[in-house]
Structure formats: C-alpha cells, structure tokens
Amino acid sequence: MNTQRSSATDPGAGLIAALAERDFRRLAGTLTPGVRMRALIPPGLIELTGAEDVAAKFSAWFGDAEGFELMRSGSDAVADRLHVFYRLRVKKPGNVPKIVEQHLLCVLDADRIDGLDLVCSGFRPDEAAESSTTRS
Numbered sequence: 001m002n003t004q005r006s007s008a009t010d011p012g013a014g015l016i017a018a019l020a021e022r023d024f025r026r027l028a029g030t031l032t033p034g035v036r037m038r039a040l041i042p043p044g045l046i047e048l049t050g051a052e053d054v055a056a057k058f059s060a061w062f063g064d065a066e067g068f069e070l071m072r073s074g075s076d077a078v079a080d081r082l083h084v085f086y087r088l089r090v091k092k093p094g095n096v097p098k099i100v101e102q103h104l105l106c107v108l109d110a111d112r113i114d115g116l117d118l119v120c121s122g123f124r125p126d127e128a129a130e131s132s133t134t135r136s
Contacts, residue, residue, distance in 0.1 A: 016073045021130070034114065037049075072087045
C-alpha cells in the first residue's frame with residue numbers, strides 16, 4: 001500500500017520551509033544526525049557527513065544574502081527516494097541578484113533525510129533583474 005505524506009510529515013517540505021526562512025537549525029532537524037550529502041556544484045563535488053555540517057553548508061551558500069526569495073519548489077516521491085527541488089532568487093551583499101536551482105534526491109529514515117544527492121545550477125545571472133535595472 002502506498003501512502004501519501006502530508007506536508008506536515010514530508011521532510012522535503014520541511015527542508016524547503018526551513019531554507020525559505022533561512023532557519024538552518026530547523027533545516028538540520030529535517031536531517032538524521034549521520035546524514036550523508038554528496039553535492040555536485042560549481043566548481044565540483046563535495047561530500048559531507050552530519051546534520052550540523054550539512055546545515056552549515058546551506059548557511060554558507062545562503063545565510064549572508066541580503067535578498068532571498070523562494071521562487072518555486074516541490075517535493076515528491078520517486079520510487080524509494082524523495083525528490084526535492086527549489087529555485088531561489090539570491091542577492092549577496094554588493095552583487096546583483098542571481099538565480100540558483102537545486103535538486104536533491106533523498107534517502108529517508110522514518111521522517112528525516114538520511115542521505116541526499118544534490119545537483120546545483122550555480123548562481124546564475126537573473127536576467128529579469130538585470131534588464132529592469134538597465135531600463136531604470
């Protein structure tokens with residue numbers, strides 16, 4: 001029997017909500033203590049173990065942004081994995097806004113993420129923001 005998780009019990013939705021609020025302590029709570037993360041990001045592969053280290057990596061990517069907007073996101077099952085994705089508009093101090101999209105395929109242990117494989121677009125130019133500033 002296949003059961004659909006509610007948003008209250010979906011660890012992917014919990015991770016997205018914590019990220020959207022940049023609550024990295026809460027984000028760590030969506031992970032098991034021994035979570036393993038492999039991430040393919042520009043400039044290459046990184047591997048981390050442990051909820052605190054993984055949450056710290058998300059904080060390093062997004063914690064210092066002065067502008068931060070969740071543009072779209074989702075979480076759904078792919079067989080025995082959980083697919084989590086989100087697109088963000090991020091403005092770092094002294095820079096123009098950028099768009100970043102990440103996709104995670106997660107292994108679950110009860111209602112927490114025990115493993116995640118992440119692929120990232122990198123921080124890409126936000127052409128909509130750039131064209132509006134050149135027209136001003």
